[in-house]
Amino acid sequence: MQKDTAIFSLINKELERQRRGLELIASENFTSLQTIQAMGNVMTNKYAEGYPGHRYYGGCEVVDESERIAIDRLKQIFNIEYANVQPHSGAQANAAVMLAVLQPGDKILGLDLSMGGHLTHGAHVNFSGKLYEPHFYGVKKETGLIDYDMLESTAKKIKPKLIVCGASAYSRDWDYERIRKVADEVGALVMADIAHPAGLIAKKLLKDPFDYCHIVTSTTHKTLRGPRGGIIMVRKDVENPLGIKDNKGNIRLMSNLLDMAVFPGTQGGPLEHIIAAKAIAFGEILTDEFTGYAKQIILNAQVMAKAFHNKDYKSISDGTDNHLLLIDLRNKNISGKKAEQVLGKADITVNKNMVPFDDKSAFVTSGIRVGVPAVTTRGMKEEHMQFIVDSIDDCLMHADDEAHLSTIKNNVNEFMQQFPLYPELG
Numbered sequence: 001m002q003k004d005t006a007i008f009s010l011i012n013k014e015l016e017r018q019r020r021g022l023e024l025i026a027s028e029n030f031t032s033l034q035t036i037q038a039m040g041n042v043m044t045n046k047y048a049e050g051y052p053g054h055r056y057y058g059g060c061e062v063v064d065e066s067e068r069i070a071i072d073r074l075k076q077i078f079n080i081e082y083a084n085v086q087p088h089s090g091a092q093a094n095a096a097v098m099l100a101v102l103q104p105g106d107k108i109l110g111l112d113l114s115m116g117g118h119l120t121h122g123a124h125v126n127f128s129g130k131l132y133e134p135h136f137y138g139v140k141k142e143t144g145l146i147d148y149d150m151l152e153s154t155a156k157k158i159k160p161k162l163i164v165c166g167a168s169a170y171s172r173d174w175d176y177e178r179i180r181k182v183a184d185e186v187g188a189l190v191m192a193d194i195a196h197p198a199g200l201i202a203k204k205l206l207k208d209p210f211d212y213c214h215i216v217t218s219t220t221h222k223t224l225r226g227p228r229g230g231i232i233m234v235r236k237d238v239e240n241p242l243g244i245k246d247n248k249g250n251i252r253l254m255s256n257l258l259d260m261a262v263f264p265g266t267q268g269g270p271l272e273h274i275i276a277a278k279a280i281a282f283g284e285i286l287t288d289e290f291t292g293y294a295k296q297i298i299l300n301a302q303v304m305a306k307a308f309h310n311k312d313y314k315s316i317s318d319g320t321d322n323h324l325l326l327i328d329l330r331n332k333n334i335s336g337k338k339a340e341q342v343l344g345k346a347d348i349t350v351n352k353n354m355v356p357f358d359d360k361s362a363f364v365t366s367g368i369r370v371g372v373p374a375v376t377t378r379g380m381k382e383e384h385m386q387f388i389v390d391s392i393d394d395c396l397m398h399a400d401d402e403a404h405l406s407t408i409k410n411n412v413n414e415f416m417q418q419f420p421l422y423p424e425l426g
Contacts, residue, residue, distance in 0.1 A: 015421075015422070015425065017347075018030070018421060019416065019420075019421045019422075020347055020412075020413045020416055021347035021348065021349055021412065021413075021416065022347065022348045022349065022375060022388060022391070022412055022415075022416065023349050023374035023375065023378075024348065024349055024350045024370050024371060024372070024374070024375065024388070025349055025350060025351050025369070025371060025374070026169075026196065026222075026323060026324035026351075026369050026370065026371025026373070027168070027195075027196065027219075027221070027222050027371070028221070028222075028371075028373070028374050029221055029222060029223070029225045029373045029374050029377055030225070030374055030377045030378065030421060031221070031225060031226060031227060031277075031281065032225070032280070032281070032284060033422055033424055033425075034280055035226060035227055035277045035280050035281050035284075036277075036422075038227075038273065038276045038277035038279075038280050039227050039273055039274060039276075039277045040273070041273050041276060042273075043062075043063055043066065043272040043273040043275075043276050044271070044272070044273040046059065046060065046062075046063050046272050047269045048060045048063050048064075048067075048269055048270055048272050049263060049264075049268055049269045049270075050263065051067075051086075051259060051263070052064035052065075052067050052068050052071075063272040063275075063276075066272065066275060066276045066279060067085065067086075067270070067272065067275050067279075069279045070085045070275050070276070070278050070279035070282060071083050071084075071085055073279060073282035073283055073285075073286060074231060074233070074278075074282050076286060077202050077282060077285050077286060078201075078202060078210060078216075078233060078235075079210070079235070080210060080233050080234060080235050081234065081235065081236055081237040082233065082234040082237040082254065082255045082258070083231060083232070083233045083234075084096075084231065084232040084233075084258055084259060084262055085229075085231055085275055085278055085279075086262050086263065086267065086270040086271075086275065087217075087229065087230030087231060087232060087262060087267070088229060088230060088267060088271060088274075089219065089228065089229060089230045090120070090193070090195045090217060090218065090219035090230045091119070091120050091230070092230055092262075092266055092267060093217040093218070093219075093230035093231060093232050093262075094120040094121075094128070094164075094191070094193060094217055094230075095120065095127060095128075095266050096232060096258065096261040096262045096265060096266045096267075097191055097215050097217060097232060097258065097261065098128060098131070098132065098162065099261040099265045099266060100257040100258050100260070100261035100265070101161070101162060101189055101215075101240070101242060101244075101257065102132055102161055102162060104131050104132065105131075105132065105133055106132050106133065106160075106161040106162070107132070107133045107134075107135060107158050107159065107160040107161055107162075108121075108122050108128065108132045108133070108134055108135065108160055108161065108162045108163075108164060109122075109135045109136070109137065109151070109154060109155055109158065109160040109162070109163045109164065109188070110122040110128075110134065110135075110136060110137075110163075110164035110165075111136065111137060111138070111146070111164070111165070111166070111167050111170070112136040112137070112138045113354075114138075114354050114356070114358060114362075115136075115138040115139045115356045116139065116167040116168065116169040116170040116316075116326065116356070117136070117167055117168065118166065118167065118168045118193060118195075120193075121164045121166070121193065122134030122135070122136060122164070135154055135158050135160060136154075137150045137151040137154055138150060138356065139170075139316075139317075139356050141356065141357055143317060143318075144316040144317035144318070144326075144356060145172060145317055146170070146172070146174070146175070148175060148178055148179075151163075151179065151182060152178075152182045155182050155183070155185075155186045155188065156182075156185070156186055159186050159187065159188075160186065160188050161188055161189065162188060162189050162190075162191060163179060163182070163183050163188050163189070163190050163191070164190075164191050164192075164193060165179050165190065165191075165192050165193070165209075165213070166191075166192050166193030166194055166195065166196075167193075167196065168195070168196065169324070169326045169353050169354075169369050170317075170326070171301075171315070171316065171317055171319065171320035171321065171322055171324050171325055171326060172317050172320070172321045172322070173197075173206050173207050173321045173322070174192070174207060174209070175207075176190075176192065176207060176208075176209045176211065176212040176213055177211075177212050179212065179213075180212035180213065189214045189215065189241060189242070190212065190213040190214050190215075191213060191214065191215045191216070191217065192209035192213040192215075192216045192217070193216075193217050193218070194209055194216055194217070194218045195217070195218050195219040195222055196222055196223065196322065196323065196324065197223060197322045197323065198218040198219070198222065198223055198224050199222070199223030199224045199225060199285065199290075199293075199294050199297070199373075200223055200294050200297065200298065200322055200323065202224070202285055202290075202294070203290070203291050203294040203295070205294055205295065205298060206321065206322065210233070210235035211235070214234070214241065214254070215232065215233070215234055215254070215258070216232075216233045216234070216235075217230065217231065217232050217233070218230070218231050218233070219231075220278050220281060222323075222373060223294070223297065223323055223373050224281060224285060225281060225284070225285075225290075225293075225373070225377065226277065226278050226280075226281025226282070226284075226285075227274050227277040227278060227281065228274075229271070229274050229275075229278055231278075232258050232262065234254050234255065234258070237253050237254055237255045238253065238254060239251040239252070239253060239254075240252055240253065240254050240257055244257060293376060293377070296376050296381065297322075297323045297372055297373055297376045298321075298322065298323070299381075299382050300372040300375070300376050300380065300381070300382060300384075300385055301320045301322065301323050301324065301325065301371075301372045302319065302320060303382040303385045303386075304325065304370070304372060304385040304388065304389060305319045305320050305325055307385055307386050307388075307389035307390075308325065308327060308389055311389065311393050312331065313327050313328075313329075313331075313332070313393075314327065314328040314330075314331060315327055315328070316328060316355055316356060316367075323371050323372055323373050324369060324370065324371040324372075325369070325370045325371075326353060326355060326367055326368075326369055326370075327367050327368050327369075327370060328355045328366060328367050329366055329367055329368065329396075330355075330359075330366050332396060334396055334399060335352070335360060335364050335365060335366065336352030336353055336354075336360070336364065336365030336366055336367045336368050337352045337363070337364045337365060338399060339352065339368050339396055339399075340352045340368060342395050342396060342399045342405065343368075343392060343395050343396075345395075345402070345405045345406075345409065346391065346395050346405050346406075346408040346409040346412055347409050347412050347413060348388075348391060348392060348395065348412060350368045350369065350370055350392075351368065351369050352364075352365040352367070352368055352369075353365055353367050353368055353369040354366070354367065355367035370392075372385075375388070375419075378416075378419035378421060379418075379419045380419060387415060391408055391411065391412055394408055395408055
């Protein structure tokens with residue numbers, strides 16, 4: 001079979017793009033080389049519908065062992081009793097949870113997308129807003145912090161079946177205890193989507209959602225620094241609070257509901273090659289090296305926040321507890337869309353993002369989201385954050401000066417040579 005030179009050429013181009021640029025998208029990271037190698041392995045050839053020891057196909061004894069290792073390592077990371085490592089993405093993990101515990105038309109309460117929430121937390125264009133009745137809470141305009149009074153009053157008014165906490169663009173920790181108290185008062189379950197801060201939670205650098213949330217979901221990339229995928233977790237595998245029963249009239253465990261919702265509820269065969277890569281990433285998370293990495297993420301993000309503040313940039317909530325910043329650019333007279341485009345010309349990758357109470361559309365936005373997981377993986381420390389902020393500011397202050405942007409790009413490319421990415425690949 002002839003080698004597909006067109007695609008392999010594009011793969012090499014993407015490698016060079018990643019090597020030479022500043023990757024500041026908060027939801028992106030660089031996996032280890034062994035994780036990448038595991039994603040391209042012969043386990044992709046194996047169909048394995050079902051779960052280890054209970055498959056619908058023969059010949060699964062090897063992938064069973066690999067998947068069990070992934071599950072066991074994930075349980076160890078978060079000190080939990082139940083984990084499902086089969087979801088193909090965070091979105092599918094959330095879809096499975098909702099299928100497991102909700103009926104079509106049930107009410108859900110999540111953080112508004114325009115306030116930093118996620119599509120799968122009830123956005124009208126998403127399955128979560130189409131199949132269920134979505135309601136939302138937000139952040140306080142004066143502080144940018146979650147408005148827990150609004151969450152509580154809305155919950156008491158609408159009586160949701162599920163309260164979702166977690167965000168895609170929120171830089172502070174969460175009060176899971178208060179959310180659970182509200183949920184208990186109105187008879188709701190709580191799902192924490194920790195896709196963004198999971199790696200920091202894993203190392204006990206942020207509050208533990210498992211102490212208060214019935215179900216926790218996450219992606220396996222972002223701060224977990226693994227392959228792209230999803231996971232579902234429960235601290236204590238107990239009888240489901242909804243009283244859902246099996247065919248014999250017995251109340252089912254949460255694990256039963258969730259496993260059935262992933263397969264056969266929302267997915268067919270699991271991606272066993274990706275699960276093998278997840279297992280490798282989970283093993284890396286269990287090391288002291290990853291503990292140092294997670295701590296460095298927070299240090300870098302907080303130093304970056306101060307550097308932006310010193311240049312008169314407004315970060316929502318005036319700082320960060322985690323790995324990201326949401327920057328309001330309205331006082332800089334540039335839109336998020338224009339900022340993303342301008343920074344891209346200098347090989348600085350961010351994403352435009354709505355800010356709370358934005359006066360621009362989601363296609364234009366007033367802000368950008370900036371994250372440090374990827375540059376921290378490259379080896380950057382606190383002292384390197386000033387260069388990053390200076391470069392961003394220089395670009396935005398010279399947004400229409402192509403020659404100047406080209407100079408900044410050259411400086412960025414030279415700067416990045418200090419931090420080699422996958423040197424083993426040549």
